[in-house]
C-alpha cells in the first residue's frame with residue numbers, strides 16, 4: 347500500500363502551446379485511492395492535462411497539489427517531475443528497447459547503477475523487480491527484451507515500471523488504445539483490480555466511453571479543454587448536464603420535445619409521449635439511450651418502420667424511422683423476439699430521460 351498522502355487537487359489550471367490555449371480553468375479533485383477517468387475526444391487536451399500534473403508542461407495559471415504538497419502554482423512554483431512522486435504510463439512504445447524487462451522496471455526504482463551497489467542492495471532490487479513482475483502477471487519474463495513481448499505484455503511492464511517507486515499518483519495516458527479488443531478488455535480488468543487492491547490514486551485518460559464508464563469511480567468529461575461534467579459513471583451517462591455531454595458519453599437519439607402538450611412529468615415528441623427527469627418548461631430536446639427503448643409490433647399505424655437490424659452479440663440493435671427518415675429511434679432488443687426490415691413498430695420509453703431546454 348502507498349504511504350504517501352495522495353489526494354490530488356487541480357484548481358483553475360490554464361495551459362497553452364505558444365498562443366494556442368489548450369486548457370481553460372480546469373478544476374477537479376481526485377480522492378485518495380480513487381480512479382478518475384478523464385474522458386474526451388481527440389485533441390481536447392487530455393495529454394496536456396496529464397503533462398501539467400506530472401510536471402512535464404508548465405501551466406500559465408492554476409494550482410496542482412498532491413496531499414499537502416503544492417507541486418505547481420501560478421506564482422512560479424514548479425516542482426520537478428522526478429520529485430512529484432507521480433508514475434506515468436504512456437500510450438505505447440515507452441519501454442527502453444535496449445534494456446531487458448527487468449532493467450526497464452529497475453529503472454523505475456531509481457537510476458543508481460547495479461554495478462555500484464553492494465550485494466544486499468542488488469538482491470533487494472531483484473526481489474522488488476520480481477514482486478512487480480508477479481504483480482502485473484508476468485512472472486519469469488525479466489530477462490526478455492520488450493520486443494519479445496506482446497503489446498499487452500509491454501503495457502504491463504510499463505505499468506510495473508510506473509508503480510516501482512510507489513508513486514503517490516499514477517497517470518495512465520490511453521494505455522490500452524493500441525491493443526486489440528479482447529486483450530484490451532482483459533488488461534483493463536486486471537489493471538483496475540491491481541490499482542484498487544493497492545489503493546492507488548489514479549487518473550486514466552481515454553477517448554473510449556466504455557473504458558471510462560467501466561473502469562472509473564468518477565468520470566470527468568473534458569470538451570475543448572474545459573471540464574464539462576464530473577460525476578459517477580451512472581451520473582454522467584444518465585444525467586448529462588448538456589446534450590453535448592450526453593451525446594459524447596454514449597449512444598443516444600435526440601428528439602424535439604414539448605412539455606406544454608403533455609401531462610406533468612412527460613413531454614410530447616414525434617414518437618409519442620415520453621417520461622422526463624425534472625420539471626421541464628418550454629420547448630426543448632430529450633436524449634434517449636437505446637436500452638431505454640422497447641419496440642413491439644404496431645397494433646395500429648405508427649409511421650415507424652424498422653430500417654436496420656444489427657446483431658451485436660449480447661443484444662440486437664434495431665433502428666426504426668419514419669418514411670422520410672427524419673425521425674428515428676434505436677433500441678437494444680434482447681431475447682428471442684426478432685424484428686425484420688420494413689416491419690411497423692410502436693415505441694415505448696421505459697424510464698425517464700433528460701430534457702434540455704432550447
Ligand SMILES: Nc1ncnc2c1ncn2[C@@H]1O[C@H](COP(=O)(O)OP(=O)(O)OP(=O)(O)O)[C@@H](O)[C@H]1O
Pocket residue numbers: 363368386387388389390391392393394395553
Ligand atoms: N507540443 C505541442 N505543441 C503545440 N501544440 C500541441 C502540442 N501538443 C499538443 N498540442 C495541441 O494541443 C491540443 C491538445 O492536445 P492533447 O495531446 O493534450 O490532446 P488529447 O486530448 O490528449 O488528444 P489525443 O486523444 O489525440 O491524444 C491539440 O490541438 C494538439 O494539436
